[in-house]
Amino acid sequence: MDNSTTLLLGLDGLAVEKVERLVDGTRRVHLTTADESARACPSCGVFTVHVKGFVQTRPRDLPCGERRLQRVWHKRRWYCTGPACPRRTFTEQVRQVPAGARITGRLRDAAGRRVRDAGSTVVQAARDLGLPWPTVMDAFRTAGQEVTAAALEPVEALGIDETRRGRMQWRQNPETGRWEPVADRWHTGFVDAFGIQGLLGQAGGRAPPDVLVWPATTPLQRRRQIRYAAIDMSPGYRAAIRTGLPHATVVVGHFHVVQLANKMINTVRRRTTAALRGRRGRARDPEWKARRRLLPGREDLTDAQFSTMWNALTDAKAIGTTLLTAWTARERLRDQLACARTDADRHRIGHLHWKLLTWCADSGIPEVRTLVRTIDRWWTEIAAFIAAGHSNARSEGINRVIKLVARAAHGFRNPASQRLRTRCVTTRRARGHPHPA
Structure with a gap:
């Protein structure tokens, strides 16, 4: 032998x-x-x-x-x-x-x-x-x-965001003939927004009662250690945090605020084109050619790109002037959000906020005024982001990983299996198993 x-x-x-x-x-x-x-x-x-x-x-x-x-x-x-x-x-x-x-x-x-x-x-x-x-x-x-039984470390900043599980299901109503949603399946994820623990847990649904499931099952001592809760601009999430984590400060990250402003610019462009030209935008229209350069920030455009966009929209007269006004409102909003993590004093932040409100009020553009009203309703949470610097960027990154896992598995039929898979995948770094190259 x-x-x-x-x-x-x-x-x-x-x-x-x-x-x-x-x-x-x-x-x-x-x-x-x-x-x-x-x-x-x-x-x-x-x-x-x-x-x-x-x-x-x-x-x-x-x-x-x-x-x-x-x-x-x-x-x-x-x-x-x-x-x-x-x-x-x-x-x-x-x-x-x-x-x-x-x-x-x-x-x-x-x-x-x-x-x-x-x-x-x-x-x-x-x-x-x-x-x-x-x-x-x-x-x-x-x-x-x-993984699920392992003890979690204290969390200072909690990120909350939703991700859809599978595609939305539709059914045709035999009486009206219209297609109606049957099941719109969502998962709400709770993420360590400041540390490396990744996904802390998930709950089925995105309504306030669904969001309250995770705080209700978390020990009281751990809940009291959460100082910030980063969310998108969702009233349901804000109401759930105020109920389940009343001591935590609600924070709205700059990503969702700028995203809302970019949607406003696209809405203004489509509306003005349809109103003045009586049709949708075409490739020869100046506003259509500049649609890509309207979305990045000014610092991301070269001087030549910015001059080309500005001159083309200026020549477009009414449409171009309206778009440049909306674009300037977005840039003033970004200037205010850029004060985060810079230790800016409240007088500078207040001055930038006053400039934004004044510009939007004098613009005469309905979409710009709607944007500033939304900013005003969420100003407490946006100001908390400027003061603390926390955002739910990590939640967005984990949502991307969750979608990649579901895509590799060609979808999941069992919600419990999906939660377990995503929990294991998003906690590799905390467990010493980095994502394979």
Whole structure:
């Protein structure tokens, strides 16, 4: 018996008796039991010396090389000699291969870790390891319990954002003939917006009662440690935070505010084009040519690009003047948001806010005035962002990862499985398993 071959195999409690090569190139490894404790009855623990017979099993293990490796375990069946033991016979078993197991414990663990830590789908892990899909999924659920059961570190800034689970489902109303939504499935994610813990948990839905599920199941001491809650401009989320986390300061990040301003510019462009030209925009229209350059900030445009856009819109007369007025309102809003993380004093912030309100009020553009009214309603939360500098950018990044995971798996049918997958994927960094390149 070559001990080095047994060490190479690495199955504790089993020894390699011989290795043979079959006609198709498959290597067959014959194993025997090397652990003396395998003679102990699993029920009463009595060691026995009476052999009833021999049994052969073929447990599957981790791949070894490019060629297949069959493992044949020649183990014995024993009579139990315990006087009060109800078990009469038993077969040998070791820690890696329990009685009745068809795969080794390390193969099951490796299958679960591939899905949990390596970003592999269940189907791909099953193909690579030669296992059935249900076996890999059960192994992943077991491995995922370690992630969900792990204690979380204190969270100072909490990010809350929603992501849709699958596509929206529609059904045609037989009476009206109109298509109506049947199920609009959403998940609300709770993210460590300042640390590296990633996704802390998820709740089904995005209504205030759904959002309150996670704070209600979080210990009171941990909830009191949350100082900021970063959200998008959602009244439902704001109401839920004021109820579930009344001590936390609600923060609206600059991304959603600027995004709202960009939508305002596009709305103004479409409305003015339709009103003055009586049609949609075309490629030869100056406002259509400048539509891409209206969205980036001024600092992202070269002098030549800015001059081309400004001159083209100035020549467009009424449409161009309206668009440049809306664009200037967006830029003044960005100047105000740029005060975040700069330790700007409240007098400068107030002066920039006054300039924004004055410009929007004097613009005479309905969309610009609607924007400034929205900013005024959310000014407390926007001012909190300027003062603290926290945003829900990490929530947006995690939403992107969630969508990539769902796309790689071609969708999920089980919401619990989706939550477990996304929780494991978005917490790799905190667990020391970075995202594979």
